[in-house]
Amino acid sequence: MAAQGGYPATPQGQAEALRAIVNVVAAVPGGQGLGVIYREPTWTAVDGAGWDPGDPTSGDGWENQALFDYSGKALPRTAGLHRHRDTRQGREAMTIRTRGFFGRAALALVTVAATGAAAFGVGLAGGTHGAAHAAATLTNGGFEAAGGTQTPSGWGEYSWSGHTSASYTETGGRSGGYRLSHWASSAYQVETYQYLSGLTNSSYTARAWVRSGGGQYEAFMALRNCGGAEARVAIPTTGNWTQISVTAQVSNGQCTVGFVSNARAGNWINVDDVEFAGGPTGNPGVPGGFLVGADFSTLKKNEDRGAVYRDAAGNQRDAVQLLRSAGVNYARLKVWVNPTDGYNNKARVLEMASRAKAQGMRLLVDFHYSDTWADPGKQYKPRAWASYGVDQLRDAVYHHTYDVLSALKAQGTTADMVQVGNEINDGMLWPEGRSNNWANLATFLTAGAQAVRAVDANTRVMLHLAEGGNNSQHRWWFDQATSRGVPFDVIGVSHYLYWHGSISSLRSNLNDLAARYQRPVVVVETAYGFTTAQHDHEPNIFNSSLASAGGYPATPQGQADALRAVFDAVKAVPDGRGLGVFYWEPTWTAVSGSGWDPDNPSSGNGWENQAVFDYSGRALPALAVFGQV
Known part of the structure; x- marks a missing residue:
């Protein structure tokens, strides 16, 4: 069955499979993709909690699809299912928030919310908070909404090492009061991303102003899940704000803008004034046609x-x-x-x-x-x-x-x-x-x-x-x-x-x-x-x-x-x-x-x-x- 599913039977494979389903639903035009619910994330294997309500000796055939490992040990800061309203974006989201990782990978998905009156529910975010925007225009590119916060409004965070806290907003922006920063006192891996859907298939360019102290294994801006190969540009080592850009061809109506750090202890980047533009009315990165x-x-x-x-x-x-x-x-x-x-x-x-x-x-x-x-x-x-x-x-x-x-x-x-x-x-x-x-x-x-x-x-x-x-x-x-x-x-x-x-x-x-x-x-x-x-x-x-x-x-x-x-x-x-x-x-x-x-x-x-x-x-x-x- 794992072979038929197309993803490996690993914690990371589980995460990527759910990510793919969330992206498909969030891309439904007109904001009509309402949400995703994960089935039985807590159904671990214990005696007497089997599948057959008429047979107390039946077992659990689902435990390897739960979000908790076989020791049943609670993940750090597991919060459970709750409904909340994000007043900054005027929408609701149904989420299960977990701040841990099943084998350093499990279900590292941020809440994805569609704009408008309808709520978009997902959740199951491995150490993530907030909402990765699901619309055709990038939101909060200047990281000013909500000021200094763990997760910037409209953006999501993902860490395959359990270090989502390494991504946050703080004072010291390039053009405004705040900026996105990646930093931690120990080695970390983190991505801050925003998912865009309802795009016209064409060439698009993302731009951002960045700074970096250098020393990372990798630090880059990427466009991925756009229908082709991931496009990325390195974040240069510089103490001065410098604009970088990357262009990708969208062929599936969607694209994710991401900032990734695979870093040593104390390494840092700053990001501000992110833009995402393009489409059929102009050439990539340069409006105005041929x-x-x-x-x-x-x-x-x-x-x-x-x-x-x-x-x-x-x-x-x-x-x-x-x-x-x-x-x-x-x-x-x-x-x-x-x-x-x-x-x-x-x-x-x-x-x-x-x-x-x-x-x-x-x-x-x-x-x-x-x-x-x-x-x-x-x-x-x-x-x-x-x-x-x-x-x-x-x-x-x-x-x-x-x-x-x-x-x-x-x-x-x-x-x-x-x-x-x-x-x-x-x-x-x-x-x-x-x-x-x-x-x-x-x-x-x-x-x-x-x-x-x-x-x-x-x-x-x-x-x-x-x-x-x-x-x-x-x-x-x-x-x-x-x-x-x-x-x-x-x-x-x-x-x-x-x-x-x-x-x-x-x-x-x-x-x-x-x-x-x-x-x-x-x-x-x-x-x-x-x-x-x-x-x-x-x-x-x-x-x-x-x-x-x-x-x-x-x-x-x-x-x-x-x-x-x-x-x-x-x-x-x-x-x-x-x-x-x-x-x-x-x-x-x-x-x-x-x-x-x-x-x-x-x-x-x-x-x-x-x-x-x-x-x-x-x-x-x-x-x-x-x-x-």
Whole structure:
């Protein structure tokens, strides 16, 4: 019979079997799943208490399904069956509360209550109190309800070592008065969780602000019982509040958000401001649907030097309006710290962000942490930071990031997404932050992410690598980042077909990264040439050799087809994790004085044959691809 039941005949198997039944009933739509009653939890084997009321010599065939062991010894603080009303959530629950464990496992279930007038009864919680919320929205994510308490309202606790008291709320919250904490004076194992039901099958992301003193065997946030494999993210060792996130695909209408500690004596974590969002109206972790993006960071400099832009019919138009009308819904703007030419600095980013937001675009801010270009071949520190040590660089990253983003928020153009670094395959802020010193690199990345979250918790953090088809390198890099608890929400890659490989290599890498790290993926830079002809004195980057390597002809139609192929690859990433595509510098046409080198005003433009406007400023067929996604 145990084999037929599907769970092992062990204390833990008993617990998991009951948990499964409770989850099924709690998931009934409309709050109509009323409850679960456990049959005869106290029917242990004693003479004269057999199954047959007509035969006093009959025995008990049920004792191995009771909640008490064969010695009949009462579990600590066994309270018995009672009905109580949880006034904080306006509902009733029928529970059997036990504060002990049958063989360190038995029935470790919290009371699960459905919202509304009807009560949801369960109980039989091994050392648990309270109610693990059973609805489609997460409740009490800030742990403010009821203040400091053993079990936070709306949450459940489970300990397979009998240490549920290691989970509790106390003063010292990040944004409010209280926080969730895990701590005990002896070794402990505990989970604080909340069960969500009635979900639309889609991708969902949980986020939380955390701190940890470290030293645990494990400490993580997880999404489980969502219909697929458990997704988890480690809680990093840090004394500063840091936001972490994890994404899972819900395929069974339900999901459990959990915080787990498997810890030594005295180890601790703090948790606050938990969020759970997603669903069919947006991509996981980033609301707003598929991103059709353009990085037009050089546009202002071009316009100031006389560039004009025309639609396909030849009518002169404002470039940002023209991009928006073509289908672009997301702007990407790079930030340099103190560039010589005065473009792409804080003031210019504020100006261009206002123009983009006025057209209804969302905003991705790309921090280079340099006074000039930062990419896999160079990551020069800003001149003002040249003599800084690691601690000073960490603080400079935080303050520069916070300064720019808080100014954007103050003018009503809050960043929706932020890149902490640009094409950082070999790190940033060389030499201290190169990838051969991941401890420093993780420190810098975490500082940037913390600044993003400090300005606005809804802004998503992206980490961005070049070489979008290089799976082995990307796995190594993101394994390093995740093992060190670097917080991020989105994976960004650059993929230029003529440099970084075929569409198939891009597709394979994106699919693997999305599945392996449970994050949405974006091609945050791509472009292709429509000609190999020159339009200024600067040699073009895209030439006949690269056109051959890219696999598409250097024609207006070839450019459009190459862009469409990249869009198609990203949209095909499984589970809706292909988030979008950004075209790099579609408006960077060749005008005198708007060259590539911010330190040299006579430099030319080697990119004009990859713009989506021809040499007269008229829109090319590639511009129309944005509206066909």
